[in-house]
Amino acid sequence: MSDNVVNLRQVTKKFGSLTAVNNADLEIERGELITLLGPSGCGKTTTLRMIAGFETPTEGVVELNGNDVSDVPPYERDIGMVFQYFALFPHMTVADNIAFGLKMKGVDQSEIDDRIEEVLEMVSLPEVGDRYPENLSGGQQQRIALARSLVVEPDVLLLDEPLSSLDKKLREEMRMEIMRLHRELNVTMVYVTHNQTEALAISDRMAVMNDGEIRQVGAPTEVYQEPAGEFVADFIGSANLVDGTITSNTDSYEIATELDVDITAGPDTSVHDGNLEDGNSVTILLRPERLSLQSGSGNGTNTLSGTLREVTYLGSSAEYFVELADGTEVQVTSPVRGTIDVSPGDEVTVSFDPDAPILLGDQ
Template identity: 60%
Template structure:
């Protein structure tokens, strides 16, 4: 192994948390690099909060190791871990002023009073709450309270900032504003962040990398593009974006191409590059993922190598685009077309041809976790 690479800021090895009735986190391995914003994305109950709380030290792992900047901290108290945490419910001390809330971590560290005052003022200005240090949390809006929570976590200059669904208690407009605010802080302070969310749009727009979780397992870690375009399995394909999944069996392969007999009755020929994660040998079963925007829909047939024939079930006009649901041999496929002048709109009942490029579907293994 190369010794040139700096240690990851956070390193989880076979990290596990078992409760009597459920394994909340099941032997996960994950490295978070300096300066990156990594999201933990997955449905409610998949183990995101438990993972974050084990990194912070609020929950003790059943098994496995947490390392922060190279040191095993599994037995280290939360306030000695060099982490800052922002909770979904803000968790401010209601009987303390904003300034005292922000000062709390510094007092735990025994920083001098003069320095505390200075750093609190700086932290409040960082989150644009100058002059509000004397207020109590109840005198602030939800968005302002979440900014105090951010200032409180950042003031100790942690190696990693942990955020647990920090936007989920805010209304839509504030959520958008705070999302940009967190990205700005990430950029300006260069602080490593682990950001938990169940919201795929939040994860796609914010992440350097995302770790997609389900049932206590990490299914895939990658950039938003990788995870969207080249999902590792059916769960990831389906959880991120809209997925049309058609089962088939490999009929033939060569160095550049492979041929799949779809269960829907059509044969398609695809680029080898679309089969990074699936095994493509004759007779292997696989799933082909078609993203809705990668189809072209037409009524007069299509002069294309790869086509599917179907019947339009439903059409929705969305201004800049149309959404179609097309029945292809019993599979209802979602198709998105941009509205471009001159294109004819198909109607329910129309027979249509869906064409696609040889590099546009993506092959994933059938079944799996």
């Protein structure tokens, strides 16, 4: 059996003159949890719906287990689907909701009863089989939606923004639940979200999308530390982006910037595009957590002076927003225990080590 459960081969989906997904290529390995991540309208849900069979590609091929299923209806694909708003039948008990797919497959009632009991234990709700959805909390309803999809033992479980309708605490609990089920069942999951934190936390790999195109596929650490261009850099996490020109690339990269400040990037810095010769343009990505803030103005290598405009406290960390002389805003994130005594309007200095910059060459 192929190691890939899902293959998208040059898949395009058009709705009239609108191209929702453009020439998408993606291979999804058996047993992995991959997220389709991007802003609203980027094509991630349309991509998921083509895997599910709810949409047919305009061009290209969707494969499941090596078979072309581009024109195969959803009920003939070995998939489970969890929707954003649960989609439970309100007139059915929890047990009947879970049993629905099994009955459609003609499974014997005694086996249905056993599998309902098993899957309710799996989602930690063993006593709710005779209740109706309206008697459950939002988190419980989402667990039942998961159970209903898992009980048919699908080859692929598709999840479309499954946590977006829950509050923060429930989202975190359900995120852990999905990770636990994935680990214990080793089921292939394709998970659509626009929440970067969620995607970074749960993914084996991420496929970042924008304007209908897959911009980068990789492990969370790879996508965060080695983004494939400015969009990915800016969308995943927080980003300070500075344009510059390479003036030297011998032992390290020396870069003249639009800020009238020279920046040194050490030999161990992360470089996305290796074509960084003298005179070439480069975009410098500085993650806020890699920067340090000091009171007063300063100068020197990898030092930026400016005025503190705002401080936002987030519990465990604080975000500082610094305006440089040319109006550029730089964000610095520090643990609260490491905060300094500064207030909006104070002169401050932002500094960073030579291995902090991430260099993005010509895209």
